[in-house]
Amino acid sequence: xxxxxxxxxxxxxxxxxxxxxxxxxxxxxxxxxxxxxxxxxxxxxxxxxxxxxxxxxxxxxxxxxxxxxxxxxxxxxxxxxxxxxxxxxxxxxxxxxxxxxxxxxxxxxxxxxxxxxxxxxxxxxxxxxxxxxxxxxxxxxxxxxxxxxxxxxxxxxxxxxxxxxxxxxxxxxxxxxxxxxxxxxxxxxxxxxxxxxxxxxxxxxxxxxxxxxxxxxxxxx
Numbered sequence: 320x321x322x323x324x325x326x327x328x329x330x331x332x333x334x335x336x337x338x339x340x341x342x343x344x345x346x347x348x349x350x351x352x353x354x355x356x357x358x359x360x361x362x363x364x365x366x367x368x369x370x371x372x373x374x375x376x377x378x379x380x381x382x383x384x385x386x387x388x389x390x391x392x393x394x395x396x397x398x399x400x401x402x403x404x405x406x407x408x409x410x411x412x413x414x415x416x417x418x419x420x421x422x423x424x425x426x427x428x429x430x431x432x433x434x435x436x437x438x439x440x441x442x443x444x445x446x447x448x449x450x451x452x453x454x455x456x457x458x459x460x461x462x463x464x465x466x467x468x469x470x471x472x473x474x475x476x477x478x479x480x481x482x483x484x485x486x487x488x489x490x491x492x493x494x495x496x497x498x499x500x501x502x503x504x505x506x507x508x509x510x511x512x513x514x515x516x517x518x519x520x521x522x523x524x525x526x527x528x529x530x531x532x533x534x535x536x537x538x539x540x
Contacts, residue, residue: 322506324532325350325383325492327516328374329365336370339520340377346526347533350383350405352494352514355398357388368401375402383514385433385454385494388412392419399426407431407454407492411438420449431492435459436468440478450489452512453478458495467496472508479509499528502535 326348331339356365381404391408392415406423423430431452457471494514522528
């Protein structure tokens with residue numbers, strides 16, 4: 320299966336959000352990646368309900384919603400109702416991991432689990448057969464435009480080995496500092512979904528940058 324590109328709207332121009340959404344609709348991007356921050360689990364706030372409603376109104380591609388919030392179990396139904404197609408929460412943010420995965424999947428959408436850079440993938444061992452997506456953070460969450468943490472390569476390799484060992488079908492997603500230079504190695508390590516924000520929206524030719532990210536497998540082989 321070809322890898323996917325999820326464009327992170329955290330880096331979009333919120334003064335021209337519809338313009339940027341329309342650009343992504345016409346681009347080769349596969350998903351809209353939407354970061355939700357509560358100012359507690361991570362040291363920053365991001366978008367709320369009215370903005371998500373606006374995104375859902377204009378987006379023609381799946382919404383990949385990433386909850387960087389404490390007690391995500393309190394808000395699952397809310398984000399399902401807002402139109403999330405993939406809903407990912409952090410293993411560090413709740414004591415009810417298995418229950419949340421089941422609640423999300425019973426809502427008819429895909430369930431994802433995310434790990435901060437310092438959290439080892441071995442903690443996922445018992446839940447990997449049940450998730451649709453594992454999101455590996457390659458920066459410390461909370462702010463866009465950070466530099467990629469190189470130790471994440473080995474982390475992704477380990478996760479890919481675990482996936483092969485149990486024959487699981489979940490997708491590996493990586494978020495943070497992804498660019499045209501490190502994307503080929505990430506794909507080689509086993510990544511299925513590249514999340515890119517600053518790389519896309521700071522580009523003079525964002526649609527071309529997205530296309531380059533989509534085609535990076537050829538440069539990795």
